[in-house]
Amino acid sequence: MSGTMTITLNVWRQSDRNSKGRFARYTLPNVSPDMSFLEMLDLLNLDLVRKGEEAIAFDHDCREGICGTCSLYINGRAHGPLRGVTACQLHMRTFHDGDSITIEPWRAKPFPVIKDLVVDRSAFDRIMAAGGFVSVRTGGVPDANTIPIPKPVAEEAMDAAACIGCGACVAACKNGSAMLFVAAKVSQLALLPQGHAERQQRVEAMVARMDAEGFGACSNTYACEAECPKKISVTHIARLNSEYLRAKLI
Amino acid sequence: MNKIASFTTSSVGRKLLMGLTGFFLCSFLIVHLYLNLFLLKQDHGSTFDLYADFMATYPLIRPLEIVLFAGFLLHAFVGGWLWISNRLARPVRYAVNRPAENSSLSSRTAFWTGTFVLIFLVIHVNTFFVSSRFFPDGLSMHERVYEAFQSPLYVTFYLVALAFLAYHLKHGVQSAFQTFGLRHKKYETLIAAIAVLFWLIIPIAFAVLPLYFLLAH
Numbered sequence: 001m002s003g004t005m006t007i008t009l010n011v012w013r014q015s016d017r018n019s020k021g022r023f024a025r026y027t028l029p030n031v032s033p034d035m036s037f038l039e040m041l042d043l044l045n046l047d048l049v050r051k052g053e054e055a056i057a058f059d060h061d062c063r064e065g066i067c068g069t070c071s072l073y074i075n076g077r078a079h080g081p082l083r084g085v086t087a088c089q090l091h092m093r094t095f096h097d098g099d100s101i102t103i104e105p106w107r108a109k110p111f112p113v114i115k116d117l118v119v120d121r122s123a124f125d126r127i128m129a130a131g132g133f134v135s136v137r138t139g140g141v142p143d144a145n146t147i148p149i150p151k152p153v154a155e156e157a158m159d160a161a162a163c164i165g166c167g168a169c170v171a172a173c174k175n176g177s178a179m180l181f182v183a184a185k186v187s188q189l190a191l192l193p194q195g196h197a198e199r200q201q202r203v204e205a206m207v208a209r210m211d212a213e214g215f216g217a218c219s220n221t222y223a224c225e226a227e228c229p230k231k232i233s234v235t236h237i238a239r240l241n242s243e244y245l246r247a248k249l250i
Numbered sequence: 251m252n253k254i255a256s257f258t259t260s261s262v263g264r265k266l267l268m269g270l271t272g273f274f275l276c277s278f279l280i281v282h283l284y285l286n287l288f289l290l291k292q293d294h295g296s297t298f299d300l301y302a303d304f305m306a307t308y309p310l311i312r313p314l315e316i317v318l319f320a321g322f323l324l325h326a327f328v329g330g331w332l333w334i335s336n337r338l339a340r341p342v343r344y345a346v347n348r349p350a351e352n353s354s355l356s357s358r359t360a361f362w363t364g365t366f367v368l369i370f371l372v373i374h375v376n377t378f379f380v381s382s383r384f385f386p387d388g389l390s391m392h393e394r395v396y397e398a399f400q401s402p403l404y405v406t407f408y409l410v411a412l413a414f415l416a417y418h419l420k421h422g423v424q425s426a427f428q429t430f431g432l433r434h435k436k437y438e439t440l441i442a443a444i445a446v447l448f449w450l451i452i453p454i455a456f457a458v459l460p461l462y463f464l465l466a467h
């Protein structure tokens with residue numbers, strides 16, 4: 001087939017949470033440059049299944065870059081070499097014929113490997129359950145614009161709300177810190193009037209849960225911002241810090 | 251756990267302690283440099299010695315000295331504590347990792363540059379502070395400085411240490427502003443200017459002194 005590539009893959013294989021993993025090497029011919037990275041893995045899995053081997057487990061869902069499910073550490077970068085994209089939106093045209101690609105799962109104590117490239121990210125759910133919400137009575141939809149919110153504030157809150165919770169910030173941070181994720185959630189709600197009532201207990205509870213899960217502390221390398229597929233700014237971490245200081249001291 | 255205890259043991263609280271002690275130590279750098287620059291005054295060190303004697307004998311300086319040492323110790327202790335807990339957060343390292351593509355070297359090496367600065371400080375304090383305060387031998391502080399900086403090896407060590415301090419502050423100063431939540435487009439230029447003062451201008455000014463004593467005398 002003309003215009004296709006042959007790629008060598010070093011993929012982390014691990015049977016389950018408790019077993020010891022290892023890298024397996026595969027050579028994959030006929031890779032189209034138009035394939036997404038996950039389609040390339042689909043092709044590899046098809047090949048493995050045909051040979052009677054076990055397919056590589058990896059997380060995926062929407063394949064549109066909006067669900068935050070895919071989580072691959074590709075050639076030493078979270079979601080691969082491009083900025084502002086998830087692994088599912090990474091295409092094989094980014095690579096060259098004959099390239100060797102190493103694929104690893106997110107590495108962090110609170111994200112244990114379940115199988116191969118799949119990690120357990122339920123620590124994020126527990127952080128959200130600790131305070132990443134607004135307690136309101138459900139009922140009829142309020143009229144639009146009943147609560148005035150200045151446009152720049154709404155924009156900033158929406159930028160924070162773009163976080164898809166993929167965990168790339170944790171994966172890229174040398175400290176395995178989840179602070180960009182927590183900051184995005186705290187910031188989004190702290191900016192909006194609906195979130196003001198619970199801002200103090202929210203930041204305290206979410207930071208406490210984050211620490212209890214075993215995530216590291218932010219040391220301001222800003223690798224998280226660089227690798228975030230939604231380009232969440234570390235300005236939100238600054239807001240998290242001031243929210244926390246305010247909650248503890250005032 | 252009460253509020254203060256939970257604050258000082260939390261990841262964000264420990265970072266705030268790092269920033270607070272960091273700012274405090276930076277303020278000390280300004281005072282230290284201001285007094286050091288009297289070494290350049292052509293009066294055979296009399297003004298500098300006057301200040302050195304004041305610092306050594308004025309009673310109100312004692313508690314400030316203790317606070318300063320406590321500041322250094324707290325900064326080093328919390329920094330080490332954070333470094334250990336951050337290492338524990340990733341027990342399995344990546345086989346292939348390219349941090350240079352997403353973060354600066356100064357930010358990733360702050361622990362190591364800080365450790366070198368701490369080693370330098372132990373030697374520095376021993377050379378000038380401990381010997382003059384606890385083992386007085388009749389030498390004035392100016393004479394002590396003159397004597398110490400006649401050795402090219404010692405001067406080289408100082409210059410290397412100042413380079414490490416500069417690199418440590420290149421990350422540390424702007425990082426402290428971020429930690430205190432003082433990050434906004436409006437203030438970016440101001441913060442960048444303050445950072446340059448601390449990581450570039452002040453270390454260069456400090457470096458002038460050992461070079462002056464080695465080369466000009």
